Amino acid sequence: xxxxxxxxxxxxxxxxxxxxxxxxxxxxxxxxxxxxxxxxxxxxxxxxxxxxxxxxxxxxxxxxxxxxxxxxxxxxxxxxxxxxxxxxxxxxxxxxxxxxxxxxxxxxxxxxxxxxxxxxxxxxxxxxxxxxxxxxxxxxxxxxxxxxxxxxxxxxxxxxxxxxxxxxxxxxxxxxxxxxxxxxxxxxxxxxxxxxxxxxxxxxxxxxxxxxxxxxxxxxxxxxxxxxxxxxxxxxxxxxxxxxxxxxxxxxxxxxxxxxxxxxxxxxxxxxxxxxxxxxxxxxxxxxxxxxxxxxxxxxxxxxxxxxxxxxxxxxxxxxxxxxxxxxxxxxxxxxxxxxxxxxxxxxxxxxxxxxxxxxxxxxxxxxxxxxxxxxxxxxxxxxxxxxxxxxxxxxxxxxxxxxxxxxxxxxxxxxxxxxxxxxxxxxxxxxxxxxxxxxxxxxxxxxxxxxxxxxxxxxxxxxxxxxxxxxxxxxxxxxxxxxxxxxxxxxxxxxxxxxxxxxxxxxxxxxxxxxxxxx
Amino acid sequence: xxxxxxxxxxxxxxxxxxxxxxxxxxxxxxxxxxxxxxxxxxxxxxxxxxxxxxxxxxxxxxxxxxxxxxxxxxxxxxxxxxxxxxxxxxxxxxxxxxxxxxxxxxxxxxxxxxxxxxxxxxxxxxxxxxxxxxxxxxxxxxxxxxxxxxxxxxxxxxxxxxxxxxxxxxxxxxxxx
Numbered sequence: 258x259x260x261x262x263x264x265x266x267x268x269x270x271x272x273x274x275x276x277x278x279x280x281x282x283x284x285x286x287x288x289x290x291x292x293x294x295x296x297x298x299x300x301x302x303x304x305x306x307x308x309x310x311x312x313x314x315x316x317x318x319x320x321x322x323x324x325x326x327x328x329x330x331x332x333x334x335x336x337x338x339x340x341x342x343x344x345x346x347x348x349x350x351x352x353x354x355x356x357x358x359x360x361x362x363x364x365x366x367x368x369x370x371x372x373x374x375x376x377x378x379x380x381x382x383x384x385x386x387x388x389x390x391x392x393x394x395x396x397x398x399x400x401x402x403x404x405x406x407x408x409x410x411x412x413x414x415x416x417x418x419x420x421x422x423x424x425x426x427x428x429x430x431x432x433x434x435x436x437x438x439x440x441x442x443x444x445x446x447x448x449x450x451x452x453x454x455x456x457x458x459x460x461x462x463x464x465x466x467x468x469x470x471x472x473x474x475x476x477x478x479x480x481x482x483x484x485x486x487x488x489x490x491x492x493x494x495x496x497x498x499x500x501x502x503x504x505x506x507x508x509x510x511x512x513x514x515x516x517x518x519x520x521x522x523x524x525x526x527x528x529x530x531x532x533x534x535x536x537x538x539x540x541x542x543x544x545x546x547x548x549x550x551x552x553x554x555x556x557x558x559x560x561x562x563x564x565x566x567x568x569x570x571x572x573x574x575x576x577x578x579x580x581x582x583x584x585x586x587x588x589x590x591x592x593x594x595x596x597x598x599x600x601x602x603x604x605x606x607x608x609x610x611x612x613x614x615x616x617x618x619x620x621x622x623x624x625x626x627x628x629x630x631x632x633x634x635x636x637x638x639x640x641x642x643x644x645x646x647x648x649x650x651x652x653x654x655x656x657x658x659x660x661x662x663x664x665x666x667x668x669x670x671x672x673x674x675x676x677x678x679x680x681x682x683x684x685x686x687x688x689x690x691x692x693x694x695x696x697x698x699x700x701x702x703x704x705x706x707x708x709x710x711x712x713x714x715x716x717x718x719x720x721x722x723x724x725x726x727x728x729x730x731x732x733x734x735x736x737x738x739x740x741x742x743x744x745x746x747x748x749x750x751x752x753x754x755x756x757x758x759x760x761x762x763x764x765x766x767x768x769x770x771x772x773x774x775x776x777x
Numbered sequence: 778x779x780x781x782x783x784x785x786x787x788x789x790x791x792x793x794x795x796x797x798x799x800x801x802x803x804x805x806x807x808x809x810x811x812x813x814x815x816x817x818x819x820x821x822x823x824x825x826x827x828x829x830x831x832x833x834x835x836x837x838x839x840x841x842x843x844x845x846x847x848x849x850x851x852x853x854x855x856x857x858x859x860x861x862x863x864x865x866x867x868x869x870x871x872x873x874x875x876x877x878x879x880x881x882x883x884x885x886x887x888x889x890x891x892x893x894x895x896x897x898x899x900x901x902x903x904x905x906x907x908x909x910x911x912x913x914x915x916x917x918x919x920x921x922x923x924x925x926x927x928x929x930x931x932x933x934x935x936x937x938x939x940x941x942x943x944x945x946x947x948x949x950x951x952x953x954x
Binding site: 266269273275276281285288289292295298299302304306307308309310312443 | 909937
């Protein structure tokens, strides 16, 4: 039952804070004695709240039919973790649990919680500080035309190389990696037609929405990634928090929790494995930018040029050639803006190569820049020769094990007595886990005469393992990223692979890392 | 037991995030402005967390939170009521009781608003959204839209009435099918 016009006006004035003392008193009186009027009042104020919630997630004219030709798919993410701004690390690694000091830990959590809750309920104080720009460029790596401090409004941006970090007016931190095409419709709505995006969404930016060619993603405060694949379908990866995805054509809403990923297809979708390495996160951009500014790209090129002159070089793959090597893999950006790196994402993805011929190598150095996904209980193949059998002792298998350490296995080699290895092969000591999702440098040096295997992580010597039997190394036909005979998949990118027929010294490995690192 | 603290913390945040819009809407019906609701909700959130150990997992978080929010609103009315134009506290109690009774219906109305909001022509939708941003100065929004302040409030009234009717129509349609 709709109440009289006079009462409606009274309520409307009260809702907007326009009512006088007499009007508020009159309203009280009417609400006290008239249940139907009270019901209408409750519904209008209920609408006021709902309107405020909807408005937070949408402030501009939205429809962009040319950009989203298909029925949108909606994803809603619900935060179940403290705000990224109050979490010490936003990397997907579960923060190590403190062994003791639970009282202070509890205090910290409470503090973080209170901050988070206050931010949640306190509304967008960011808004006050914001300019009329929807977002501001806060950093980047090699993107032309999007300089630091530039404000973005409702216009398209496109870049083929690099990555850009943006902070929206509501405080969401967004990194977009090339090749990319995007446009902000408002501080809370971002169109992404092409590219990869990682977002840290604090409670102040609750409702932040990414619209992709196959749908839109509305986030309620979490960290997540969106990867638009070549077919235009978007993959949603949830690093922390909770996401509810809805397929086009009125599909079921689907909840994705921490560590889950989902491929959005028109009218359907499919589960995917989380790929942490696929996304450049906000915390990575600063050191990549500093690395580029410091001239790392040129240093790397110079080091590679020198290495190409090394008479012992067997192979140096930088993957920049447009002629693709045989195999099944994608191409993503390498360590430098606009550079190329093969990316292995699907089961069975691999790259074939045939290096070293039938020669035997008394010494061997293998080195690579890789960006690995966190896979849990599987091996990640770096280089697996095909002929792993007793007729070919010395065949090389190089990988990251399920214990997240590096392994160099040569067929027929045996460990020296009293080796600390848990299995039958030389393994590195330090876990690569903290580096997963970032570029890291792996190297191993084998010397059959000395019967040693020396491991290096990010240029630093890690460990030496002695072998009792040490065959000369054999290469030949091999695969990167997979081994057909057992589950040896690589999930991530590999940017540079060096195969050298001599033993590099500790200093040489360190210099190789120093020259090649994209970080500062 | 950091693990248990962590779990509890996660449980709380999950529950709070899930029910926060409903609790916020509940508080909003009892206080004069959305900003007042924000103030009260901030205090409510802290009480909810400190008392979360008393809350049983099998319980209804929303009802529990609304119960605490009701007390917080009443004490807020006592403290701030003299400086503000608030409804009488007995009326606020009546509204609270009715609100809790009709919450499922009100929840459906809030859900339906999204559909109705999308139907508003984009220019007006944007204006409405601007008027509803936190800390917006209505004077500025009105000026930008080329309306007088009084004219803008009139326009807001009409929009809300239209949306409320739309929401009611959507729910009526749902109950038929």
